[in-house]
Amino acid sequence: MTSTDIAESTTTGVHVSGLTKSFKSPQGPVHAVRGIDLRIDVGETVALLGPNGAGKSTTIDMVLGLTKPDAGRIELFGRAPADAIAAGSVGGMLQVGGVIPDLNVRELLDMMASLYPNPLGVTEVVELCRIDDLVGRKTTKLSGGQTQRLRFAIALIANPDLLILDEPTVAMDVEARRQFWTTMRQFATRGKTVIFATHYLEEADEYADRIILMARGSVVADGPATEIKAHVGLRTIRATLPGADVAALATLPGVTNVDTRGEAVILNCSDSDTALRALLPAYPTARDIEVTGAGLEEAFLQLTGDETEEAA
Amino acid sequence: MTTMTGAAYIKYELLRTVRNKRAFIFSLIFPIVLYFLIAAPQRGNKFLDKYGISAPQYFMVGLLGFGTMIAAMSSGARIAAERQAGWNRQLRITPLTPRTYFRAKVLSSYLMAIVSIVLLYASGLSLGVRLHPVDSWFKMTGLILVALVPFAALGIALGHLLTNDSMGPAMGGITSIFAFLGGTWFPVTGGGFYANLCKGLPSYWLTRAGHIGLGSTSDPWGSRGWLTIAVWGVVCVAFARWAYKRDTGRV
Numbered sequence: 001m002t003s004t005d006i007a008e009s010t011t012t013g014v015h016v017s018g019l020t021k022s023f024k025s026p027q028g029p030v031h032a033v034r035g036i037d038l039r040i041d042v043g044e045t046v047a048l049l050g051p052n053g054a055g056k057s058t059t060i061d062m063v064l065g066l067t068k069p070d071a072g073r074i075e076l077f078g079r080a081p082a083d084a085i086a087a088g089s090v091g092g093m094l095q096v097g098g099v100i101p102d103l104n105v106r107e108l109l110d111m112m113a114s115l116y117p118n119p120l121g122v123t124e125v126v127e128l129c130r131i132d133d134l135v136g137r138k139t140t141k142l143s144g145g146q147t148q149r150l151r152f153a154i155a156l157i158a159n160p161d162l163l164i165l166d167e168p169t170v171a172m173d174v175e176a177r178r179q180f181w182t183t184m185r186q187f188a189t190r191g192k193t194v195i196f197a198t199h200y201l202e203e204a205d206e207y208a209d210r211i212i213l214m215a216r217g218s219v220v221a222d223g224p225a226t227e228i229k230a231h232v233g234l235r236t237i238r239a240t241l242p243g244a245d246v247a248a249l250a251t252l253p254g255v256t257n258v259d260t261r262g263e264a265v266i267l268n269c270s271d272s273d274t275a276l277r278a279l280l281p282a283y284p285t286a287r288d289i290e291v292t293g294a295g296l297e298e299a300f301l302q303l304t305g306d307e308t309e310e311a312a
Numbered sequence: 313m314t315t316m317t318g319a320a321y322i323k324y325e326l327l328r329t330v331r332n333k334r335a336f337i338f339s340l341i342f343p344i345v346l347y348f349l350i351a352a353p354q355r356g357n358k359f360l361d362k363y364g365i366s367a368p369q370y371f372m373v374g375l376l377g378f379g380t381m382i383a384a385m386s387s388g389a390r391i392a393a394e395r396q397a398g399w400n401r402q403l404r405i406t407p408l409t410p411r412t413y414f415r416a417k418v419l420s421s422y423l424m425a426i427v428s429i430v431l432l433y434a435s436g437l438s439l440g441v442r443l444h445p446v447d448s449w450f451k452m453t454g455l456i457l458v459a460l461v462p463f464a465a466l467g468i469a470l471g472h473l474l475t476n477d478s479m480g481p482a483m484g485g486i487t488s489i490f491a492f493l494g495g496t497w498f499p500v501t502g503g504g505f506y507a508n509l510c511k512g513l514p515s516y517w518l519t520r521a522g523h524i525g526l527g528s529t530s531d532p533w534g535s536r537g538w539l540t541i542a543v544w545g546v547v548c549v550a551f552a553r554w555a556y557k558r559d560t561g562r563v
Contacts, residue, residue: 097398102328114320
């Protein structure tokens, strides 16, 4: 190991290289993750953004040592995942999961805290996650959103250096989501490394320093939130244009594809400014023109070429 | 994770065990109800009196094997439920060692078995059962606890192999077969193939352990009994380890 490697290992939280995983299925092998390389620094908050089937959960499961990769290497703080987990450096909130019955919330938190060498206090976690209204409740008497909050508290009680959250806000209402992200950021400011998976661009944009965009098992973009937003923040031009020639419209510069809704045409654009400049002289009768940001799903489809989902 | 923190984890697992109402009713109350239904009306049974054994004593010993077997395997049902909830995946991302995990599960099984034994003894005492000499109670209990090792391990193995839904029928079927062939309901007699088959089962020796309570010699097992229980114990523990490893991909 050279001195540069040592310097790197102290600042690199998560290092993944050549990560590959396929699953067997009746329809043949499903290539869930197709060779991913990532380097996440200590203290970074990173969003794994992608539609369902992008390979986010499979990647997270491999990083957490829950799934064995077919190929590739994973290091958490310079150690194998199992060693980092054994040292209590990792806290996780998995995508699916309930909690165990026959305990109340405080007891379950206390039980989980006992497994870690350097846990947060139960009182501190309860305060951080704002679940003081739940502490005396039986774990089986919680709503879906309350269970999610408890599961988040369980992930935090480890006082982990690396916090991994797989679509954590799924069962939460708007207010619970807001609170959840506030807590996550509060925790992240303690110098913690956070990775969260989401399929909401807004969540990734608002709460991550950096977005890793995944689709069909590969990383398709990786950079600061603003950059990724520009990348996937594609725009749509909508205009009323009776009797329009769809094929001709599709050839306009900056337009990637065209759709019609009655008399309205919808142009999905990689560059809406150029498209608009070309559209107006060519079709002076176009009216009611609107330019809007495209949804993430549409952006993914443009980035990945087609919508046939191979990965599960 | 240190030994002390493992102790806190185990403490909560045991607390969960005694709070589990379903296991409590099916594994503990059911054998007691059965006992009173069978034994109480036959308190004055003359046939058994001829052998110096009262009916409440005979049935207490009979149900001991069955009740403790169910209790010792009850951890399996809870493991299956925890796996279904995804809890084992959550545990796998903690520093919890397989050793502490198994220790907690085995202790839960034994806690259930001990409560089951105490309840049956108390029920027997309430119907006038007295053992002579008094230390027969302890000898019988000790041997039963040894005989439960394979069952506790088997319960854990099944919990890691089967789904929550199939756990109930599987447990019911397995305990019934073990109890039936082990001589819990009908004594195993003779030395033919059938009797030898029965004597190769741990439930047979579990039932035999109870025979201390019927005035049997101080060692109702002999080398054959100890050997059978030891072999079943080793095989079932290996089976449980294999099932856990297969389920979690961990060593």
